[in-house]
Every structure is written in C-alpha cells, then in structure tokens.
Amino acid sequence: MTVTVVVPTLGRPSLDVLLAALAAGVAEHDLELLVVDDRPGNPPALDVEAKVLTGPARGPAAARNVGWRAARHDWVAFLDDDVVPDPDWADRLVLDLAAAGSEVGGVQGVLRVPLPDDRRPTDWERVTAGLADGAWITADMAYRREALERCGGFDERLPRAFREDAELAYRVRREGWTLQRGNRRVTHPVRPESTWVSVRTQRGNADDALLRRLYGPEWRELLEIPPGRRPRHLAVTVAGLTALAAAAARRPRLAALAGLAWAAGTAEFAAARIAPGPRDAREVGTMLVTSAVIPPVATLHYLRGWWRWRARG
Structure with a gap:
C-alpha cells in the first residue's frame, strides 16, 4: 500500500506533537510525509524525515492542493497539524485503505475531542467537540489521488478551515465515488482561544x-x-x-x-x-x-x- 501523508501547517507548536506521533508508523510503512508550510518565511525544522513544501499562504484548501499534487502515491491522507494520531494510526490507515473497494474514493478516520470530566464544557469546547460528528472532515481524511484529480481538488475560493472539506467530498461523490469511514483514530485537543x-x-x-x-x-x-x-x-x-x-x-x-x-x-x-x-x-x-x-x-x-x-x- 503506497500512501502519502499531507500535513498543512501554520507552524503551530502542535505540529511537533503530531510528527512525533507519526514517526514510527511513517518509518515502518515507508509512508511519504509532506508538510506544507503555509506561512511566508523560514520553513519549520522537523525532527522526522519529511519533505517540506511552501504553501501559497491562501488557506488550508490551497495548501492541501500543493500537497496532493506533489504526492507520489495513489492514496493521499490529509491530517491537520493540531491532531494527535494514535500509536497504531499508520497501521490502521494501511488497513483502512487496503479494505477500500475500487469504487471508494475516500476514507475518513475517527476523531476524538477530549472534554473536561469535572465540569460542563464551554461554548468553544462544544464547538470543537462537534468535529467528532463531522462528515468527511480533513482533520483525518484520505482520498485516492485519482478522485482528487477528477474533481480538481479543494476549491481555493474557500480560504478558511470551514466547509472546504465538505464541499470537496460532495464533488468527489458527484464524480461517482463513494466515501466510507475507517477505524484509525486521532485526538483533536481543544486549543486555547480568546x-x-x-x-x-x-x-x-x-x-x-x-x-x-x-x-x-x-x-x-x-x-x-x-x-x-x-x-x-x-x-x-x-x-x-x-x-x-x-x-x-x-x-x-x-x-x-x-x-x-x-x-x-x-x-x-x-x-x-x-x-x-x-x-x-x-x-x-x-x-x-x-x-x-x-x-x-x-x-x-x-x-x-x-x-x-x-x-x-
């Protein structure tokens, strides 16, 4: 199974946590890892073997397009830079994609959002927790490269991490592919906000x-x-x-x-x-x-x- 993992980033500290969690699985399964730095300036220094690409600084849709177009493999797995994959994420990714029939254009992972145990969640925590029920969100979503090519990838007129993944999923299905959910898991912590x-x-x-x-x-x-x-x-x-x-x-x-x-x-x-x-x-x-x-x-x-x-x- 040949897979490219694409991580668009704005250089948040969470990127180091993500890459550390990926390191063993990337090496074991010989995954291609592409980090798309979507900021002007110096590329991030990484502690794992990965290729750093320069994004156009026009938002995550455009950065992901840079990533998948540079990918060498048939499947492209997108991860956001603020998620933490489970230790067996790469193992389960390979199994998820191996189980996908020829009609399947994309496979979504399972996303968890940890909430406090000692009190009710705040409004922002509940908004973040809603991601766990989202359909085809690219916090952890793998697509066949062929499916991305057929529909042209992400619509770069959608510059925010908002609706751009749902819109792509619709066009992929409109091209005749099906989408399904897999078993790999990532955790999406609630980041501090103003x-x-x-x-x-x-x-x-x-x-x-x-x-x-x-x-x-x-x-x-x-x-x-x-x-x-x-x-x-x-x-x-x-x-x-x-x-x-x-x-x-x-x-x-x-x-x-x-x-x-x-x-x-x-x-x-x-x-x-x-x-x-x-x-x-x-x-x-x-x-x-x-x-x-x-x-x-x-x-x-x-x-x-x-x-x-x-x-x-």
Whole structure:
C-alpha cells in the first residue's frame, strides 16, 4: 500500500506533537510525509524525515492542493497539524485503505475531542467537540489521488478551515465515488482561544454565500451540513437596526417594539449557549456579550460574501 501523508501547517507548536506521533508508523510503512508550510518565511525544522513544501499562504484548501499534487502515491491522507494520531494510526490507515473497494474514493478516520470530566464544557469546547460528528472532515481524511484529480481538488475560493472539506467530498461523490469511514483514530485537543473566538469564526458566513451561489438553496443538504441560525441572526439584526432608526426618527412606539424583538432574540440565543455550559461568571458574561455581537457580524459577513460572489459561479 503506497500512501502519502499531507500535513498543512501554520507552524503551530502542535505540529511537533503530531510528527512525533507519526514517526514510527511513517518509518515502518515507508509512508511519504509532506508538510506544507503555509506561512511566508523560514520553513519549520522537523525532527522526522519529511519533505517540506511552501504553501501559497491562501488557506488550508490551497495548501492541501500543493500537497496532493506533489504526492507520489495513489492514496493521499490529509491530517491537520493540531491532531494527535494514535500509536497504531499508520497501521490502521494501511488497513483502512487496503479494505477500500475500487469504487471508494475516500476514507475518513475517527476523531476524538477530549472534554473536561469535572465540569460542563464551554461554548468553544462544544464547538470543537462537534468535529467528532463531522462528515468527511480533513482533520483525518484520505482520498485516492485519482478522485482528487477528477474533481480538481479543494476549491481555493474557500480560504478558511470551514466547509472546504465538505464541499470537496460532495464533488468527489458527484464524480461517482463513494466515501466510507475507517477505524484509525486521532485526538483533536481543544486549543486555547480568546474570548472573541465565536465572533471571529463568523467570517465563515462569507463562504456560505459562495456555496449557496454554487449549489442553490439546498446546499446544506447536498453537502451534509446541519442547519444554521442565519435566518434568526438576520431577524435579530433587522430588529436592532429598526430600533435604532426608529429612535433616531423619534418614533418611540416602533423603537420600543423593535427593541423588544431584538432583546428577545438576543436573550434566546444567549440562553441556548449558556444552558449546556458551565454557567460560571466568566462563561455567562462571555455568552451575553458575544450573543449580542454575533448576529450583526454574521449577517455582515454573509452579505459581504453575497456581494462578492453575486455574479460568479
């Protein structure tokens, strides 16, 4: 079984942990290991035998394309640089791919996200844990090189680690391949993040606008992506803007009604995020503030994406 392992990286410290976990299996099974450094500057110094490629600094989709196009083997296994493979990951990878029939274009690994045992998980921890249930995510996903060639690889118009893997999986299946789940395992630790991470991730709404432009109103069903809150975010944003405009126009009744609608929508969103969490003062405060900020930010990013892609396909 000839396999290339591609790891795009931004040089995070977790890369060293990943490569150390891979070292024995790479040597035993003679896997080709390609690390795509997606930052400008000096390439990382590695303690394992691997080829370092220079990425275009346009996000993980473009970096992975650099990797698989340079690969020498028939199968390409993608790993994110913040996962930790099990000690027998390479053994199970080889078995997963050997068991794949000729109609199988891709095989996903099993992903675990460790959560605290002594308290309820925070909002960010729950978001990260959702990766464990994701379909065809490239935190650990292997594709036949032929399947990647047929569909052209990752769409580089999707610059974030957000939807780019689901979109590729759809096109691979559209080309007639099937996808299946394997038995190899990786762990995805919850990395530390700032208070504003939930606001920052709303930039992905711009990518959703592109996917809707490409695949129409049913794009979520086609790409196996769960329903989102965008309609509610839009309604809350409109209510807030209406309240401000009515207040400026000295229409107190309309301002009060719109303000009440905004407050109710924001409270519902905050409660939905607070209820399953630890409910300590810091988490509650963070959820209250970010729940007020997220709807307009999400709406703005979606409109920005809609405007950019309105005449393109």
